[in-house]
Each structure stands twice: as structure tokens, then as C-alpha cells.
Amino acid sequence: MYTIKEASQRTGVSIALLRAWERRYGIVAPVRTEAGYRIYDDAAIGRIRAMRTLVADGWSPRQAAANIVSTQAKDFPLTAVDAQPIDPRPPTEQSRGLVEAAARVDGPAIERALDDIFAMGSFERMVDDHLYPALVALGDAWARGEVDVAGEHAASAAALRRLGMAFDAAGNAGAGDAPVLVGLPPGSRHELPALGFATALRRAGMSATYLGPDVPIRSWVTAVRQAHVRAAVIGVLTAEDMPGAAAVITALRDRHPDLLIAVGGRHSRELSDASAHLPDPLVDAVTALRRLLQLS
Amino acid sequence: MYTIKEASQRTGVSIALLRAWERRYGIVAPVRTEAGYRIYDDAAIGRIRAMRTLVADGWSPRQAAANIVSTQAKDFPLTAVDAQPIDPRPPTEQSRGLVEAAARVDGPAIERALDDIFAMGSFERMVDDHLYPALVALGDAWARGEVDVAGEHAASAAALRRLGMAFDAAGNAGAGDAPVLVGLPPGSRHELPALGFATALRRAGMSATYLGPDVPIRSWVTAVRQAHVRAAVIGVLTAEDMPGAAAVITALRDRHPDLLIAVGGRHSRELSDASAHLPDPLVDAVTALRRLLQLS
DNA sequence: ACGCCGTTGTCAACTGTTTGTCCATGCTAT
């Protein structure tokens, strides 16, 4: 709780400028005493300091202020294997373990739960029958408020790392071949299903390049051109992913009319301008893509 | 988010020429303020730098522009281990390999380059002396237009997966202990340094939970409450990360006044309301944190 | 060789905007 003079001394910003920033950009809104005197708290000091360094970094004061004011976090889950909020599918033992560990934000327990899941049979069956259901259960629990974003974050990040390990471990069997590109449209961050599919492709002996989440349209285009790819597979997990995916498809069609462009994921069926739609279970998606490649 | 003056200084292209290039070739399309002032983002800076180098290389401005417009993406690099655009540090053999592989968007080559890097001595030395420099070189190459976002994406995603593997492989030695929380403030996606630090903590025998990128304020708070943590470490890699980090700090301070809150990263020194600032080389950061924990 | 012409970087003129600072006046705290 500081007066404006103290705030000025603590931030190195002149008193007049403090008032100007408040008046012009609303960067802080200090509480007032009965007489109208400004009283700054530590959060206000922090915001002012952030403003100062941003400006020192070359930002225009207006932009810096906008950035600071708009830095309020939006909480959304990273999982979203399936956006369908329906059918509470039977929670397996493994998924219950993962959800409970996530609820406690208990790192080691999350790892143990993933150990259990990844120990279930072949990679493809494990992903389809255990990992994805567990992640859906996690998303549901988050939606019901039983798991906090922190737990959801930690668990899905850990699952993503595991999947990444599997992807790397799968090697690139057909390394000489032209690869299949797998990635997500701009704005989409639902990596897990896409990375799972890319891994399954590799395990099936195909060469796969995983582009990652939130891939800009231009990057799809240049990636196709540079790498001389056999096909591009775009993940469309939620309805919000659709416009981005459609834009990617038209951009690719435009410059590579003969390229095989496939889409997969819950909302892919609704994108009719793709070459093909991949079915849902991982194994089926892989065989479908293989058939498409042989035909072309 | 820079004014035209700042953009000019950062790229070494005169203000008049910036406007001419925009008007004549549409090489950038900065957003405008209400009053019509141009606001350049980092992607625009990258495009301008790329243009400058191409022209310096003898390309005609028109051709250089055509090349950039058709190639460059509008997205940010994921790397950003270090936001300082200066001091072109000596490229090691390994970083050159990674940059070249990324330039070709060549998945297998990227993996091989990372194999080379990860084979360099102890984890900590490898990260400090080879991985981070390589990623900085990658970001620089992106800024110069030598690497497309697709390649940057692919390479940094692969590096992130490797780091994730190392994190998991490091196990959680002090599994019973209260953990140290490591994560990034809301809005920040510069995972690599944070995950590297979390891994180093585990390898030093401490219990570490990695929260991930873009962690909302509320998640930080609940994570601390649920897990009974010993300390929270927040990565502050760029000036833009500061407001979010400051908000996280005040929120945590508010409800857990005794919690040890440490910040690390290029711009962490400017956040004086944290309990402690962690120094730069990985090993030093780990020992600094260990000392802080013993004191408390 | 010569003139023509498009390209390209730079400049000037003029208008409007942003931003840090300052002032006059009046109230408040000690």
C-alpha cells in the first residue's frame, strides 16, 4: 500500500507520468482514500514495472498498455481428443487412475498412471482403448470441475511427452520415401491425436513428418513444396478447427492440385473439400491412408 | 509490437524504405492503430530482415519480395531461448546441422542433428553449450528468412520431445518430497528452457513438477495449494512474458505469502517482486535453487 | 554510343497524433 510518491520511487516512473498512464490507458486503477488519494498495491507496482520495461524494449506506450491490460488468462483444456460432451463412456481402471492423479496435481502419480496405460498391449490398441479414453475422461472431469486446469495441463503435457517418445522410438522406417505430413490447422492445439496418428504411421512402416500444433497456412504450403510429400493429413478435432482446416486445404489444393489431402478427427467429416476422410480407430485410419496411397 | 521507428532500428532499414517496400511489394502488412500508425510484430521484423539479406545478397528487390511473400509465414518461432537479437554467437557444428536440416524440413535429418546434440556430454552441459545455442541459431536463421516456420516448427517440436524424454527418464528421485513447480506464465509458449530446467532439477535429485506453457493464473494458484509445493519457478523469457509473470507472482504471494517464488530467464531480472532470480547457466540455476530451499 | 524507360532509394512539404511534462487551482494531512 503505497502513495503515488512511493509508487513513483519503486517503479522509477515520474508521478506525472503515472497519472497520465492511468488516465490515458487505464493501466492501473488504484483504490482511493476518502479524500481521493491514490493507494497502490503490489500488483499495481508490478503492472507499472512491466509497462516500463515493455516501453524500454521499444514498444509504443499504447501497445504496451494494451498488452498488459489484456493479459488475463483464459482457461481451456489442452486435451480435447473428442469434443462430444455426450456418452460418459465406462471409465476404465487406468483412466480413473489418471484423473485422480490429475485432480491432485500429483506429478509422480500421473507418471505412474501413464506407465499403466502405456503398458497395455500394442501401441495402437493402447492408444485407442486406453490413452484416448483416459484423456476424454480427463477432459470430462475438467468440464465438471473435478480437475483443475493445472492438473489437466500437467497430465496432458505428460501424455504428450510419452507420445513424443513413442514417435521418436518408432524411428522412420521408410526414411528414403517421400513422407506423409501430419499436423494441425492454425489455431488448433490438440496435439495428442495428431501425434498418435503420426506415430502409428511410422510404426506401420511409412515415413511420417509431424509438423506440430497451430501450423500456419504458409507453413503447410512450404512444407509440402520443400519435402516433396506423398500426402498431408490435417487433424480436425473440434468445430473451431474447421475454418482453419478448410483454409489449409484450399491453399494446398491451389498450388498442389494432385496432392492427397486427408483429414481426420471428430469434425473432419464436415469438411467435404478434402480428398479423403480417415476413420476413427487408429489402425483403421492407418490402413485407410495406406490404401489411398497405393491407389494414387 | 513496434512502431515504424523501432522496426527501422531493429532491421537496419530506413523508415522511408520500409514504407516503400510495403507500398510497392506488400512485403509486410502491419496492423494499424486507430490513427493509422503502423504496428509491426516479430513476424514482420523477420520478413524485413529476410528481405534485407536477400537484397544484400544481390537479389533484385522485386524478386526478393516475391520470394518472401510466397515463402514466409506470418508466425512466430517457437524457440526464443533468448530474445536478444544481437550478438551472432559462433555457430557450432551441431547447430549448423540442425539449422540445415530445419531449412530442408527434413524430419530424419532433424532427428540425426538432435542425436548429435544430445550425445554431447552430460545433460546440463549439453543443454547449455549445445542445445540452447543451436536453438538460438535456429531462431536467428528464421529471422533472416533462411528457415521457414515449418522447419522451425518441426525442429523445435522435435527438440521439445527429446527434452520431454529426458524429463521422464530423469525420474522423480525425491518422489516423496514436496515438489518444485516449474512452468510458464499465461501467454508464454517458450517451453524449451523451462522444461530443460525442470529436467535438471530432477537430475539433481529434487522433485519437480512441470506445469507446461501458458499456465493460467488460477492454475498456478490451485497447483500450489493442491500439491503442497516447496517452490514455484516461473520462466520469463521475453519482455512480453513479464506482465503475466508479475500477475502470477502477486496472485501466489497473495494466498501463499511464505512460498518461495523464483524466476529465471532473460527478462526475469526486471521482476523485482519475486523472491529470487535464478542465474543463467543451468547448473548455476539448480544450485542457486537448492541453496534457497535449504535456507528456508 | 545514345536516348528511353522502368526500378529503386531518398527527400520534402504538409497534416495529424502521441506522449511526457507542466501549470493553476483547490483540497488534505501533519
Next chain:
DNA sequence: ATAGCATGGACAAACAGTTGACAACGGCGT
């Protein structure tokens, strides 16, 4: 009393924007 604070307005200097012009340069046809 004296120093501190608030408000609102005012200002100058720096910044930006647009338009049009212009000189240097190189390619090209004659």
C-alpha cells in the same frame, strides 16, 4: 504553515502518415 495530492487543461517536441517528385542506375532497342 507547509508539503503532498487531485484534476483538467495545455503544450512542445517527437513521431507518423500521405503524396509527389527526383536522381541514380541498369537494361534495352536503335
